[in-house]
Amino acid sequence: MSGDIARDSAEGSSRSSVNHHNQPQSPPLSRYESQKRRDWNTFGQYLKNQRPPVALSQCNCNHVLEFLRYLDQFGKTKVHVHGCVFFGQPDPPAPCTCPLRQAWGSLDALIGRLRAAYDEHGGSPETNPFGNGAIRVYLREVRDCQAKARGIPYRKKKKKKTQIKPNDDEHSENMAEWWGRV
Numbered sequence: 001m002s003g004d005i006a007r008d009s010a011e012g013s014s015r016s017s018v019n020h021h022n023q024p025q026s027p028p029l030s031r032y033e034s035q036k037r038r039d040w041n042t043f044g045q046y047l048k049n050q051r052p053p054v055a056l057s058q059c060n061c062n063h064v065l066e067f068l069r070y071l072d073q074f075g076k077t078k079v080h081v082h083g084c085v086f087f088g089q090p091d092p093p094a095p096c097t098c099p100l101r102q103a104w105g106s107l108d109a110l111i112g113r114l115r116a117a118y119d120e121h122g123g124s125p126e127t128n129p130f131g132n133g134a135i136r137v138y139l140r141e142v143r144d145c146q147a148k149a150r151g152i153p154y155r156k157k158k159k160k161k162t163q164i165k166p167n168d169d170e171h172s173e174n175m176a177e178w179w180g181r182v
Contacts, residue, residue, distance in 0.1 A: 037117070050063075061132035064135055068110075071107070075099075077100060111139065
């Protein structure tokens with residue numbers, strides 16, 4: 001093997017760049033597409049690991065909700081419980097024993113990717129378990145719970161309206177002066 005590497009480098013070729021089967025190479029996946037594929041495979045594996053295993057055609061919103069709850073154990077977001085002295089404080093001054101959970105934004109993005117992947121894999125929008133109302137309700141509850149635990153209410157971001165400033169004579173003079181120097 002090391003002889004092959006030495007010979008390849010001596011010949012100035014690289015095995016990885018040679019297409020031995022003349023197959024067209026597809027462009028690399030975007031970060032979003034890679035994540036969507038990884039999420040889809042993870043969900044599929046989760047269904048296979050259920051006892052008894054669940055076929056994708058039999059999957060419903062309850063399986064999706066169980067999957068989201070299962071993912072909580074791998075979360076990195078501290079969510080204070082009602083009895084915690086830091087409940088409702090955005091920046092607690094000391095550590096506590098409250099659980100780590102998946103952040104609402106991460107779950108929301110995950111559901112969006114899985115919803116799109118389901119459609120791409122031939123599922124009909126009417127039967128898409130990721131678009132079920134129960135999933136939206138669950139995500140809203142997670143969002144509100146996490147916002148209360150941090151003491152920061154969630155407010156939907158409003159689109160900024162661009163305002164056109166009235167022509168200021170002083171501003172116009174300064175711009176004319178600047179353009180005159182250029």
